[in-house]
Amino acid sequence: MDGGTMDGTASAGTPRRHRIHPAWPVAGVTFLVLLAAAAFRSSISLLLVPIEEDLGWTRTDTSLAVSLNLVVYGLTAPFAAALLERVGVRRTAAWAMLLVALGCLGTTLIAAPWQLAALWGVVIGVGTGSVALVFGAIVANRWFVARRGLVVGVLGAAWATGQLVFLPMLAALVEALGWRAASVAIAALCALLVPVVLRVLRDRPADRGVLPYGGTAADVPAPRPTPSAAAAVGAAVRVLRETALTRPFLLLAGTFFICGWTTNGIVSSHFVPAAHDHGMGATTAAGLLAVVGIFDIVGTVGSGWLTDRFDPRLLLAVYYGLRGVALLAIPALLGPTVEPPLVVVVALFGLDWVATVPPTVVLCRTAFGSERGGIVFGWVFAAHMVGAGAAAAASGAMRAASGDYTSAWLLAGALALAAALGSLALPRPRSAVEEPAPAPV
Incomplete structure (x- = not known):
């Protein structure tokens, strides 16, 4: 039976009936993960001036942390596919959200510019880089045959949607309660997503006993050994x-x-x-x-x-x-x-x-x-x-x-x-x- 209908078929041939195909909740949680990463990205420009005025730092001090965050985020991305293959989509997303939450929460305790650089640049940079563009693409390719292009487009727009949703709210929060409140809000959002990720996300449709949405058995790739981390990095x-x-x-x-x-x-x-x-x-x-x-x-x-x-x-x-x-x-x-x-x-x-x-x-x-x-x-x-x-x-x-x-x-x-x-x-x-x-x- 078609994996895009109410029914999914397990890889072993055992049918399972789902009122909603599991691919859609997986895509929804993936969108939320990308959205939460976008919440931090959209907050940076809002926090620069309040942090400088509160701690007496210069624009050069804060810009260094922003620069390091962007570079680490970008350099993590080429190896994200290897990480997702080796560690798995579910665990990678959970650890990424946890890193962003800890980084944002730790920011509220900073007292020196190097601490901001370490938290924004390294901790949050690795976390957001692990769930960059390739994360959404891998989820869409594994879970969807029908509507794959639509899902890729929607997941790709998550950054823009995150900016649209969070910027005005975070700006109002900064003006009303200060920059630390905005950091705590982003940390809480990411932390709350961790149990949701662990509950809903699965690495592949076979883990839920279904075929990809709209797919047949022919669309399921043959099992292959998980590449070693060294081999995957070496290929890149x-x-x-x-x-x-x-x-x-x-x-x-x-x-x-x-x-x-x-x-x-x-x-x-x-x-x-x-x-x-x-x-x-x-x-x-x-x-x-x-x-x-x-x-x-x-x-x-x-x-x-x-x-x-x-x-x-x-x-x-x-x-x-x-x-x-x-x-x-x-x-x-x-x-x-x-x-x-x-x-x-x-x-x-x-x-x-x-x-x-x-x-x-x-x-x-x-x-x-x-x-x-x-x-x-x-x-x-x-x-x-x-x-x-x-x-x-x-x-x-x-x-x-x-x-x-x-x-x-x-x-x-x-x-x-x-x-x-x-x-x-x-x-x-x-x-x-x-x-x-x-x-x-």
Whole structure:
């Protein structure tokens, strides 16, 4: 019987009846895990100014912690697939939520900048990096045959939804009760998810005695030995060694480095402090970032549709070009009140926030083949987060040196325009017929 109906079939042939296929609760909890990770990501820019004012630190002190968090998050991602294969989806998600909870709770006790760097950078960086993009993709691929694309899109939009849901609430909490209350709230959210993860998540449909949703026995991969941690890590490193000096990799990693610089690095981390410098309240600035989240959902779904129909190189050039224009305009538009031109620029920025991901994934696959393309994208994504970390530190240093963020916005805008030109230099993507066959394993 079809795994997408009310009935699932165990791998051993024993039928089990479910009013709701277990794949949907698993996807729901996965979405909540990604949402909780997004809660921390969205809180960073809200907490910088209150922490500095409370503890007497500089923007350079706090920006270092943000930068380390982004870099560790990005460098964890390429090895996340190996971790999920070795440790399992369920245990990885539970440990990730526990690490984020402990990191946020520990932040309320900090007394020195290195402690913030250790908690935000290392503890929370590893926790959020363990449940990055690859986590949702693995869950969708294992549990769904029918509706797989829909589930991947919804899980991919979890970051944007988290920003939309949590930013205004956390901003109000910071203004009413202080930054420590916001940290405790995020810690409580992640801690409460741990028992839910352990209760609902399972590594594979066979663990619940069902087939993937909408699948048949033919869609269940044959059992294979769990790779050793050394073998899995070695495979990731080997692919990097084989591709790192090729022109497609350098261009893809370089443009995605700039993508991270111009999104998580400066906007997520410094938009609220920059708005504060111009007299805008934290709640108002958080509301503008929520607008980014709304349009990000629309832009990501639309970009996936466009990528199936147009040259992904041209799409990337358009996305980065529009982003560059938006970044260059922000210094002139920030002020104590929100004017319509600023809303338009923020909406434009939101439309292409994650829109760069579908074309980049396609270009990784067509340039390096289906076998290596996924691992290559993991390293390209690591470059994205390294760029974000570099931007977080550099933008904070520019603010500390000049007293405002104007130079940081202008640099980010110029880099985005450079990425638009770099996208056009990428090799033309091959069709599925032209794509080389994967090397034998």
